[in-house]
Amino acid sequence: MTDIIDKANEAAEIQLAHAIETAKARPHPHLIKGRCNYCGESVVDYFCDADCRDDYEREQKIKQLNGRG
Ligand SMILES: [Zn+2]
Missing domain, CATH: 1.20.5 (Single alpha-helices involved in coiled-coils or other helix-helix interfaces)
Structure with missing residues (x-):
């Protein structure tokens, strides 16, 4: 057993x-590297800074909530 x-x-x-x-x-995996995924600014990584990342993540959560039902 x-x-x-x-x-x-x-x-x-x-x-x-x-x-x-x-x-x-x-x-x-769904993010584009080399451009800020929030404001579209040209960057080395995925976001300009923590602010853009936080705003993006918040936006995604809102989209998920809105998409539900
Ligand atoms: Zn940005």
């Missing part, structure tokens, strides 16, 4: 570790 539980836990841990690795490798 414990063998089955151990195997299940192991599989879940591997899946979780894989998900974390994927998230690390691509923090924002």
Whole structure:
């Protein structure tokens, strides 16, 4: 019995570790690099600064809420 539980836990841990690795490798798969995804300014990364990132994330949350139902 414990063998089955151990195997299940192991599989879940591997899946979780894989998900974390994927998230690390691509923090924002839907974002464009090289341009601020909020205001469109030309930047090295994804956003000008934390303000643009926060505003973008807030906007995404609002869109998600509006899109629900
Ligand atoms: Zn910006």
